[in-house]
Amino acid sequence: MLLIGSTLLTGLFAAAPQVDPAAYATRLNYKLTSKWAYTNTLGNYNSSADLLGAANSTRGMTVKNGKMLFCTRNTTGNQIIVVDGATGAKEAPITLASNVFTYLGRNKTNTADSIWTTPLACNDIHVDDAGNVLVCNLSTSNTARFQVWKIDLTTGNGTVVIDQASIIADFPLSKTGTRFDAFGVWGDVNTNAVIMAANAEATVVEVYKWTITNGVVGTPVLIELDNTTAGTALTGKANLGSAPRVLPVDANYFYVDGNSTYPTLVDGDGNVIDDFFKKKSALTDSVSIAGTKWVMNEGHNGIKEFQIGSDYFVVMAATNTAGVPKSTFRVFKFADANKAFSGLDCMWTFPQAGMGGASNSYRTGMPAVEVNGNTANIYVYTGENGYAMYTISPDNGVGVNKTELSKVNIQLKGSKIIISEEVKLAEIYSVSGQKIATTTNVSEINAPNAKGIYLVTIIDKNGAKKAQKISVN
Numbered sequence: 001m002l003l004i005g006s007t008l009l010t011g012l013f014a015a016a017p018q019v020d021p022a023a024y025a026t027r028l029n030y031k032l033t034s035k036w037a038y039t040n041t042l043g044n045y046n047s048s049a050d051l052l053g054a055a056n057s058t059r060g061m062t063v064k065n066g067k068m069l070f071c072t073r074n075t076t077g078n079q080i081i082v083v084d085g086a087t088g089a090k091e092a093p094i095t096l097a098s099n100v101f102t103y104l105g106r107n108k109t110n111t112a113d114s115i116w117t118t119p120l121a122c123n124d125i126h127v128d129d130a131g132n133v134l135v136c137n138l139s140t141s142n143t144a145r146f147q148v149w150k151i152d153l154t155t156g157n158g159t160v161v162i163d164q165a166s167i168i169a170d171f172p173l174s175k176t177g178t179r180f181d182a183f184g185v186w187g188d189v190n191t192n193a194v195i196m197a198a199n200a201e202a203t204v205v206e207v208y209k210w211t212i213t214n215g216v217v218g219t220p221v222l223i224e225l226d227n228t229t230a231g232t233a234l235t236g237k238a239n240l241g242s243a244p245r246v247l248p249v250d251a252n253y254f255y256v257d258g259n260s261t262y263p264t265l266v267d268g269d270g271n272v273i274d275d276f277f278k279k280k281s282a283l284t285d286s287v288s289i290a291g292t293k294w295v296m297n298e299g300h301n302g303i304k305e306f307q308i309g310s311d312y313f314v315v316m317a318a319t320n321t322a323g324v325p326k327s328t329f330r331v332f333k334f335a336d337a338n339k340a341f342s343g344l345d346c347m348w349t350f351p352q353a354g355m356g357g358a359s360n361s362y363r364t365g366m367p368a369v370e371v372n373g374n375t376a377n378i379y380v381y382t383g384e385n386g387y388a389m390y391t392i393s394p395d396n397g398v399g400v401n402k403t404e405l406s407k408v409n410i411q412l413k414g415s416k417i418i419i420s421e422e423v424k425l426a427e428i429y430s431v432s433g434q435k436i437a438t439t440t441n442v443s444e445i446n447a448p449n450a451k452g453i454y455l456v457t458i459i460d461k462n463g464a465k466k467a468q469k470i471s472v473n
Contacts, residue, residue: 014047014049014050014090015038015043015044015045015046015047015049015050016044017036017037017038017044017087017088017089018036018037018038018042018044019034019035019036019037020034020037020042020350020351020352020353020388020390022034022350022351022352022353024288024348024350024352026395027287027333027345027347027348028333028345028347029394029395030308030311030333030347030392030393030394030395031392031393031394031395032331032347032348032350032390032391032392033390033391033392033393034350034351034388034389034390035086035088035388035389035390035391036087036088036388036389037088037351037386037387037388037389038050038088038386038387038388039351039354039355039356039382039385039386039387039388040355040356040357040358040384040385040386041326041351041353041354041355041356041385041386042353042386045356045385045386045387052070052072052081052090052387053070053072053073053074053079053081054074055384056361056362056383056384057072057073057074058070058071058072058081058383059071059072059123059124059181059182059362059364059383060122060123060124060125060126060135060182060364060366061125061364061366061368061379061381061387062125062126062127062133062366062368063085063127063368063369063370063377063379064127064131064133064153065131065370066084066085066086066370066377067082067083067084067085067091068082068083068084068085068368068379068381068387068389069081069082069083069125069127069133070083070125070381070387071122071123071124071125071135072122073120073121073122073123076095077095077096077098078095078096078100078101078121078122079093079094079095079096079122080093080094080096080122080125080133080135080151080153080156081093082094083387085370085377085379085389086389088387088388088389094151094153094156095156096121096122096135096151096156096158097155097156097157097158099115099158100121100135100149100151100156100157100158101117101118101121101122101137101147101149101158102115102116102117102118103115103116103118103145103147103160103163103165104116118137118145118147119137119138119140119144119145120137120138120139120140121135121137122135122137123135123136123137123138123181123182124136124181124182124183126183126184126185128185128186128187128188128189128193129186129187129188129193130187130188130189130190130191132150132188132189132190133150133151133153134148134149134150134151134161134183134185134189134195135148135149135151135158136148136149136162136180136182136183136197138179138180138181139164139167139178139179139180140179141177141178141179142166142167142168142177142178143166143167143168144166144178145163145164145165145166146162146164146167146180146197147160147162147163147164148160148161148162148183148195149161150189161189161195161212161217162195162210162217164210164220167208167220170219170220171222177201177202177203178199178201179199179200179201180197180198180199180200180208181198181200181242181243181244181245181362182197182198182243182244182245182246182301183195183196183197183246184196184197184245184246184247184248184254185248186248186249186250186251186254187212187251189212189215190215191212191214191215192212192213192214193211193212194209194210194211194212194248194251195209195210195212195217196208196209196210196246196248196254197246198240198244198245198246198256198258199240199244200239200240200241200242200243200244200258201239202238202239203238203239204224204239205224205225205227205234205237205238205239205240206222206223206224206225206270207223207225207246207254207256207266208220208221208222208223209221209223209268223266223268223269223270224270225256225266225270225272226270226271226272229271229272231277232264232272232275232277233261233262233264233272233275233276233277234261234264234272237260237261239258239260240256240258240259240260240261241258241259241260241261241298241363242258242259242361242362242363243258243259243301243361243362243363243364244256244257244258244259244261244301245257245258245301245302245303247302247303247304249265249305250409250410250411250468251268251409251411252267252268252411252412252470253265253266253267253268253273253468253469254266255303257301257302257303257316257317258298258301258363259298259299259301259363260298261298262275262276262283262296262298263275263303263316265341265469267471269471269473271471271473273453273469273471274340274341274469275341276341277341278340278341278342279341279342279343279344282332282341282344282346283295283296284296284346285318285330285346285348285349286346287346287347287348288346288348288349288350288352289352294318294319294324294325294328294349295323295324296318296319296323296330297318297319297320297322297323298320299317299319299320299321299322299323299363299365300317300318300319300320300327300360300363300364300365300382301317301363301364301365301366302316302317302364302365302366302367303315303316303317303367304316304367304368304369305339306369306371306376307371307405308371308374308375308376308392308393308394309374310337310465311333312333312334312336312337312339313331313332313333313334313347313376313392314331314332314334314339314344315329315330315331315332315367315369315378315380316329316330316332316367317329317365317366317367317382318330318349318365319354320360320363320365321356321357321358321359321360321385322357323354325349325351325352325353325354326354326355326356326357326385327354327355327356327357327360327365327382327385328349328350328351328352328354328355329349329350329365329367329378329380330346330347330348330349330350331346331347331348331350331378331392332344332345332346332347333345333347337455337457337465337467338429338433338455338467338469339467339469350390351388355380355382355385355386355388356382356384356385356386357385358384358385359384360382360383360384360385362383363383364381364382364383365380365381365382365383366380366381366382367379367380368380374393374394375391375392375393376391376392376393377389377390377391378390378391378392405464405465405466406423406458406459406460406462406464406465406466407464407466408420408421408423408458408460408466410456410458410466410468410470411468411470412447412470412471412472415446415447416444416445416446416447417444417445417446417447417456417470418443418444419442419443419444419445419458420443421443421460421461422441422442422443422461423441423442423443423458423459423460423461424440424441424458424459424460424461424463425438425439425440425458425459426438426439426440426442426445426456426457426458427439427456427457427458428445428448428454428455428456429454429455429456429457430452430454430455436448436454447470447472448472449472450472451472451473452471452472453469453470453471453472454469454470454471454472455467455468455469455470456468456469456470
């Protein structure tokens with residue numbers, strides 16, 4: 001009874017959720033539907049009861065089993081704020097145990113070990129592919145401690161996954177500064193996974209990668225991104241801008257997105273694989289409202305790929321608080337499993353009125369997606385401006401091909417394409433769509449000899465499919 005009472009009191013004076021009143025036309029046989037929203041623009045994300053936390057304290061969002069999870073540094077302690085994804089209602093928060101974001105170290109007089117607290121805790125949050133909830137702190141220098149913790153949502157207890165005492169200890173010749181605002185994860189941190197963080201320092205274009213093998217975390221690897229090859233989104237960039245995010249899509253490929261970049265797909269060697277440089281026209285939305293052209297800007301950072309049946313999509317932050325409209329997201333549909341930016345079709349910019357123009361210095365414009373059958377639940381959060389939930393589903397009477405996505409891992413190792421388990425069929429295509437090789441009942445294939453980007457498609461033993469780009473250098 002006490003828990004129920006406290007939950008009710010938490011939201012007693014909060015504004016009611018609203019529905020985005022804009023009309024979103026059916027695009028490419030899909031419809032976008034607003035389920036609920038709390039935003040500055042709608043006027044229901046303004047009072048202290050509406051807000052998720054004090055100003056600048058709630059910087060990350062993820063989703064697990066229909067619940068939005070926000071990490072926040074409240075005056076009452078480090079917490080995970082829980083929101084019911086179906087209704088937008090805030091639930092009882094999860095307070096992290098007092099030992100989370102602490103470590104054992106020598107005292108200042110070097111006479112004994114003491115418990116130290118990691119500064120700027122609860123700065124970002126993600127869920128890995130196995131459902132583990134992870135949080136990290138904000139690390140602001142080469143010598144600062146960077147931690148990632150796995151959190152038990154029932155108790156608030158934590159288990160440390162990464163405890164990086166000092167980047168400079170592993171990279172003594174690295175640049176003058178290292179700042180990690182956020183992190184990304186792929187895989188299962190209990191077994192095999194990668195965790196990555198982008199450096200926000202002003203004179204580098206780089207990310208760091210920790211590989212977890214059989215539950216053991218390896219030494220971080222520095223990946224310097226290619227900013228010299230002509231014609232890419234990173235060409236000539238001195239840095240990624242403030243609060244950059246790195247979002248792995250598998251063990252080798254990741255999106256990087258900072259205040260001075262659009263989302264850019266990069267491989268494990270730092271090569272730029274894909275970006276809007278392949279289709280700059282996609283930066284302009286001329287379909288959401290007839291006669292209106294909305295241009296994306298680089299200010300907010302967040303991106304997520306997803307799949308409905310055999311159709312492939314990506315949702316990303318589209319405008320920041322200075323854009324038109326202010327603080328929006330955009331959904332694109334890929335042409336096919338190749339998921340090339342050159343084949344992007346703009347579907348919608350939402351909310352059409354924007355979420356608001358309140359300052360968001362930490363640049364969070366974060367989408368998260370859960371797909372249930374033929375419906376994708378799209379959860380979005382813009383720091384200081386609100387959060388909302390939309391659905392994407394086939395329009396009335398229009399079905400989709402229900403194709404299961406395989407969970408096998410595909411990666412290039414030397415001259416071989418290694419598949420994590422034997423599959424029924426594996427094929428290699430050039431980026432122009434020409435089939436180069438096909439083979440059956442294999443777990444590895446010879447990679448093409450010629451340098452370039454290729455698409456590997458597989459059908460596993462259960463009939464599920466997957467397509468993965470590789471870069472042969």
